[in-house]
Amino acid sequence: GAGVSQSPSNKVTEKGKDVELRCDPISGHTALYWYRQSLGQGLEFLIYFQGNSAPDKSGLPSDRFSAERTGGSVSTLTIQRTQQEDSAVYLCASSPQKNQPQHFGDGTRLSIL
Amino acid sequence: GENVEQHPSTLSVQEGDSAVIKCTYSDSASNYFPWYKQELGKGPQLIIDIRSNVGEKKDQRIAVTLNKTAKHFSLHITETQPEDSAVYFCAASSTNTGNQFYFGTGTSLTVIP
Numbered sequence: 075g076a077g078v079s080q081s082p083s084n085k086v087t088e089k090g091k092d093v094e095l096r097c098d099p100i101s102g103h104t105a106l107y108w109y110r111q112s113l114g115q116g117l118e119f120l121i122y123f124q125g126n127s128a129p130d131k132s133g134l135p136s137d138r139f140s141a142e143r144t145g146g147s148v149s150t151l152t153i154q155r156t157q158q159e160d161s162a163v164y165l166c167a168s169s170p171q172k173n174q175p176q177h178f179g180d181g182t183r184l185s186i187l
Numbered sequence: 188g189e190n191v192e193q194h195p196s197t198l199s200v201q202e203g204d205s206a207v208i209k210c211t212y213s214d215s216a217s218n219y220f221p222w223y224k225q226e227l228g229k230g231p232q233l234i235i236d237i238r239s240n241v242g243e244k245k246d247q248r249i250a251v252t253l254n255k256t257a258k259h260f261s262l263h264i265t266e267t268q269p270e271d272s273a274v275y276f277c278a279a280s281s282t283n284t285g286n287q288f289y290f291g292t293g294t295s296l297t298v299i300p
Contacts, residue, residue, distance in 0.1 A: 078230070107288070116276060116292040117231070130287070165230055173219055173282050178230030 076100070080166050080179035088187050089158060095151040095182045099168030107176060108141055108151050109165045117165065123149060124172055153184075161186045189214040191279050193291025200267050201299050208294045210277035211259040217279040220260050221288075222251060225274045234275075235262070267298045 079098040087093055099106050108120040119133040123143040134140070138156075143149040153160055163183050167176040190213040200206050210220075218239035223231035237244045237251045237260065244251050248267075253260040264271055277291040 114293075117288075117290040119287050119289075122287065133287075167230075173280050175221060175233050175236060176288065178223075178232070180228070180230045 078166055078168055078177050078179035080164075080182050082182055083180065084183045084185075086185045086187065087156060090155055092152065092154045093156055093184065095153075095164050095166075095184070097149045097151070097166030097168075097179060099147065099149070099166070100177055101147075103168035103170055103177070104146070105169045105172050105174070105176075106143060106149050107167045107169075108149070109167065110135075111163045111165055111181070113162075120151070120164075122172075156184075156186045158186045160184060189217055189279055189281070189287075189289040191277060191289045191291045193277050193294060195294060196292065197295045197297075199297045199299060202267060202269060204267055206262075206264045206267050206271070206296055206298075208262045208275055208277070208296070209259060210261070210279075210291050211257075212279045212289070213258065214279070214281060215255075215258065216281045216283050217289075218282055219280045220251070220253060221278050222262050223276045223278065225276065225293075227273075231276055264296075267296075269298050269300050272296055272298045 081096045104125045106123040109117040121141045122130040138154045141151045163181040165181045167178045169176045193210045221236035224234045225231040248265045250263040274293045278288045280288045
């Protein structure tokens with residue numbers, strides 16, 4: 075497809091379980107961002123990948139959160155030992171390079187019971 | 188770091204009237220300012236952006252103005268239509284720190300038919 079694709083679109087899991095969220099960026103985009111959006115709130119930066127450079131992890135809220143980007147394309151965001159406060163929409167965006175327009179996926183709505 | 192404030196948080200206008208949303212930023216190094224529209228259940232979509240080397244940019248019914256001295260920028264929507272109803276986010280980033288986009292907290296716009 076032409077846009078950023080995220081899967082799953084919805085995820086419901088029990089507290090304490092691990093979850094993996096996937097992002098397929100637009101082909102050729104070197105920059106990839108993960109954000110978290112809580113209900114009715116703005117976008118909270120989590121992590122940024124640029125090409126083969128070391129990722130900027132400064133926004134990750136705890137060591138339960140991690141992300142990787144394989145082959146400079148697909149990225150996965152992993153949340154270990156989920157807590158109820160992790161419930162939110164997780165958005166992925168990509169751009170041709172940093173500081174250029176970001177294209178967002180429709181997000182994964184994560185609900186922790 | 189950068190701090191972006193957005194006002195108002197909610198805005199209701201009659202169809203055909205204009206809507207204005209304002210954002211301020213704190214980091215004078217910020218030089219790229221995109222605006223996003225987010226519809227329910229969707230990811231944010233870029234609607235217009237401006238770089239610090241220009242003061243105004245228009246695209247049909249949408250315009251953005253930038254005042255670098257005062258560190259504020261605004262979104263103007265003219266001849267509003269019901270399909271303009273959505274949440275709008277402003278953001279700021281810098282070429283020097285292009286890893287992060289700093290988002291406002293959003294404005295929920297309702298256009299009343």
